[in-house]
Amino acid sequence: MSEDGDGFPGELFTGIDDVRDDDSESEPLLTPEDRPRGILSPTDRDYLCGLKEYAQPQTDANRRQDIRERVVNGLKDFVLLSLFFDPDERAKVFEELGPDETDDVLAAMTAFAYLGVEGDRPRLERCIEHGVLQGANVNRLFQSGGRATDADVSISVEYDPDVEKLSRRLENGKELTDAEIGALVRAGKIGGEDIEGLAESPRDFPGVFVGRHSESRE
Numbered sequence: 001m002s003e004d005g006d007g008f009p010g011e012l013f014t015g016i017d018d019v020r021d022d023d024s025e026s027e028p029l030l031t032p033e034d035r036p037r038g039i040l041s042p043t044d045r046d047y048l049c050g051l052k053e054y055a056q057p058q059t060d061a062n063r064r065q066d067i068r069e070r071v072v073n074g075l076k077d078f079v080l081l082s083l084f085f086d087p088d089e090r091a092k093v094f095e096e097l098g099p100d101e102t103d104d105v106l107a108a109m110t111a112f113a114y115l116g117v118e119g120d121r122p123r124l125e126r127c128i129e130h131g132v133l134q135g136a137n138v139n140r141l142f143q144s145g146g147r148a149t150d151a152d153v154s155i156s157v158e159y160d161p162d163v164e165k166l167s168r169r170l171e172n173g174k175e176l177t178d179a180e181i182g183a184l185v186r187a188g189k190i191g192g193e194d195i196e197g198l199a200e201s202p203r204d205f206p207g208v209f210v211g212r213h214s215e216s217r218e
Contacts, residue, residue, distance in 0.1 A: 039074035040067065082134065121155045128153045163187040 032045035044067050046052040054060040081090075094102050117123050129151040136148035161183040170176055170184065184190045 039070050082131075083138065087139070119157075121157070125153045125155055163189060 030049045032042070032049050032051075034042070037044075040048070043052060044063070047063055048067075054063065097105065113127070114124060117127075132151040132153070133148050136151070161180060163183060166176060166180050166184055167189045170181075170190070176184075181190070
């Protein structure tokens with residue numbers, strides 16, 4: 001058996017593992033909670049948080065593969081949980097979490113999904129819509145309230161500008177939009193005299209295109 005009781009053969013983790021002590025130069029990203037295993041075992045959590053490392057590359061690769069396989073199968077289990085888990089038991093799950101932690105874990109699940117689809121917002125919107133409809137219609141077959149037929153999800157993401165990058169582009173004479181120039185003004189990177197100088201230059205405010213889309217271009 002493995003060190004976590006994962007049910008894998010002993011040869012899966014044959015390398016020497018060292019738990020980092022308090023004198024390590026690398027601080028852990030997060031100190032994991034001391035709780036029973038879920039998809040991740042306690043050792044998985046220590047590994048992901050930087051509290052555990054392996055001397056042998058193959059052992060490290062085995063740990064990553066082990067985590068990956070259990071995450072894949074854990075996600076697949078949500079198909080069964082969403083359809084067949086007893087409603088009273090489901091309610092107890094969220095009661096045990098409490099409102100705040102429920103919101104935290106749902107946000108983390110959404111973040112994981114967003115990263116998993118590589119930021120493809122239309123795809124994620126479709127998935128969430130499908131999931132909302134599926135949840136709305138669970139156990140509705142024999143109820144009089146009717147069947148949910150439509151759900152609307154819209155995701156938009158706005159990013160703060162990289163002021164240092166914009167400043168370097170302006171110094172190099174690259175094109176900037178009016179919104180990007182405004183971001184530099186608000187950040188104190190350029191002032192009134194700089195703007196006057198740009199306006200009086202032969203290029204007539206070089207690289208600034210008023211009214212265009214505000215995304216940065218390289």
